[in-house]
Amino acid sequence: MGPPLEIQSGCDLVIEFPIIEKLQVLRTLNTVHLTPLEVVPVSSPLLTPVDLFQVKDFGRYLMVRAANMKLTVDKATRIIVNVSGGGCPDVPYLAQELVGRPLDQAPRPRDLGHTLCGYALELAFAEMERQCS
Amino acid sequence: MLLIVGTTPETDFPLIEGEACLEGAGLTVAGRGIPVNRGTAALLAAAAATLAHYSQPPPSACLAHDTGMGGGSRLLYEHLAHVLPNRKAGVLCFHYLQPDVDWHNRVLFAIQGMDPRPLLIADAGYMYVAKMSGQAGEYDLFTPDAGELAFLADETAPHPFYTRGFILHENTKVPDLILRAYAHRNASRYLLIKGKTDYLADSRGILAAVAEPLIEALEPIGGTGDTLTGIAAALVTMGLDLEAAALLAARVNRRAGLLAAPTPATQVAEIIACIPQALAALQGPAISKR
Numbered sequence: 025m026g027p028p029l030e031i032q033s034g035c036d037l038v039i040e041f042p043i044i045e046k047l048q049v050l051r052t053l054n055t056v057h058l059t060p061l062e063v064v065p066v067s068s069p070l071l072t073p074v075d076l077f078q079v080k081d082f083g084r085y086l087m088v089r090a091a092n093m094k095l096t097v098d099k100a101t102r103i104i105v106n107v108s109g110g111g112c113p114d115v116p117y118l119a120q121e122l123v124g125r126p127l128d129q130a131p132r133p134r135d136l137g138h139t140l141c142g143y144a145l146e147l148a149f150a151e152m153e154r155q156c157s
Numbered sequence: 158m159l160l161i162v163g164t165t166p167e168t169d170f171p172l173i174e175g176e177a178c179l180e181g182a183g184l185t186v187a188g189r190g191i192p193v194n195r196g197t198a199a200l201l202a203a204a205a206a207t208l209a210h211y212s213q214p215p216p217s218a219c220l221a222h223d224t225g226m227g228g229g230s231r232l233l234y235e236h237l238a239h240v241l242p243n244r245k246a247g248v249l250c251f252h253y254l255q256p257d258v259d260w261h262n263r264v265l266f267a268i269q270g271m272d273p274r275p276l277l278i279a280d281a282g283y284m285y286v287a288k289m290s291g292q293a294g295e296y297d298l299f300t301p302d303a304g305e306l307a308f309l310a311d312e313t314a315p316h317p318f319y320t321r322g323f324i325l326h327e328n329t330k331v332p333d334l335i336l337r338a339y340a341h342r343n344a345s346r347y348l349l350i351k352g353k354t355d356y357l358a359d360s361r362g363i364l365a366a367v368a369e370p371l372i373e374a375l376e377p378i379g380g381t382g383d384t385l386t387g388i389a390a391a392l393v394t395m396g397l398d399l400e401a402a403a404l405l406a407a408r409v410n411r412r413a414g415l416l417a418a419p420t421p422a423t424q425v426a427e428i429i430a431c432i433p434q435a436l437a438a439l440q441g442p443a444i445s446k447r
Contacts, residue, residue, distance in 0.1 A: 026315060032315040033257065035316060071314065071319040076322050080376070085420070087377045087421065092302070108195075108377055113164040113230060115253065119194065119196075144317070
């Protein structure tokens with residue numbers, strides 16, 4: 025989920041939990057070396073990640089767009105031929121690591137990415153796998 | 158002078174600042190080679206190719222390594238907040254930085270100390286943070302694609318990832334999104350919206366559209382938006398007014414795309430190589446040095 029306006033600071037992701045479980049949640053995060061930027065009560069609605077995909081067929085190639093990220097694959101070889109869109113600095117890095125590799129041998133954006141653009145690319149990647157299966 | 162600020166995924170790359178030189182397909186900044194694939198390197202190469210075509214001085218670049226952890230971006234923010242008040246630059250172009258509202262505002266404060274005040278162009282992550290900060294109106298040009306325009310139009314979204322579906326939907330018309338972005342003060346003085354048709358807009362709505370040549374295969378190619386921003390930044394640095402620079406950039410970018418005879422598998426370096434030929438075919442109005 026995304027944060028309400030009053031606590032937005034950058035490329036943010038929110039985990040929502042019942043506030044009564046705060047200590048337990050913090051302990052659990054701490055065991056995997058994750059420290060929240062803030063733990064705050066919120067009353068306004070949280071933002072929902074985009075769940076719309078746009079698929080475009082270029083004949084030999086198939087493009088999937090999720091939010092601001094686009095992933096294009098050669099349908100015959102399943103090789104990723106292009107990554108487009110996005111604005112966070114892991115996008116050029118992810119493109120560098122993904123382009124030229126078949127879908128089933130490419131690293132997952134969720135494993136290499138660090139930002140919401142990386143997350144969106146993971147969604148496009150998963151949808152592309154579904155489209156190509 | 159044009160100063161381009163962004164990041165590179167190259168490892169072992171400290172914060173550097175210097176002239177960006179394009180020789181053949183090779184880009185160097187302060188003597189360091191940078192692969193031209195996409196991102197800020199593509200923007201820089203397109204700007205350098207454009208300036209070189211008109212025998213103008215090359216752009217300057219301020220770059221740092223960042224693969225999404227944000228460390229390089231923070232180095233850049235801190236550096237800019239420190240040095241910009243004493244800098245002279247006609248145009249500042251911001252690109253792939255990790256969005257950070259607090260640091261963005263410190264850099265903007267530093268820019269407000271520059272005399273004369275430079276033209277401000279933002280694309281990619283810096284456009285996101287400029288909008289998120291509520292300071293979009295301080296910028297002269299944003300270069301969003303259709304999805305990013307929907308993000309600008311959604312007053313609640315801090316990132317395109319959270320753009321609400323009813324706004325992001327394909328049937329939502331570009332003119333409506335433009336008006337909505339300006340109504341909520343989430344747009345720069347001009348918007349150059351890149352897509353099947355490129356639109357130049359301001360708070361009054363669409364000023365002009367560039368739809369030809371239409372090359373469907375450009376959409377999947379990573380970096381074609383970066384080249385558009387780079388060409389526009391170079392042209393405005395040479396003295397074209399922002400409207401003329403943006404429209405000529407849209408035409409040149411499309412023409413370069415056409416000349417590259419692309420498929421969806423084409424890489425952006427092949428299109429950048431065609432920019433000089435596209436510029437030669439589409440000579441703009443007389444230019445003066447900014």
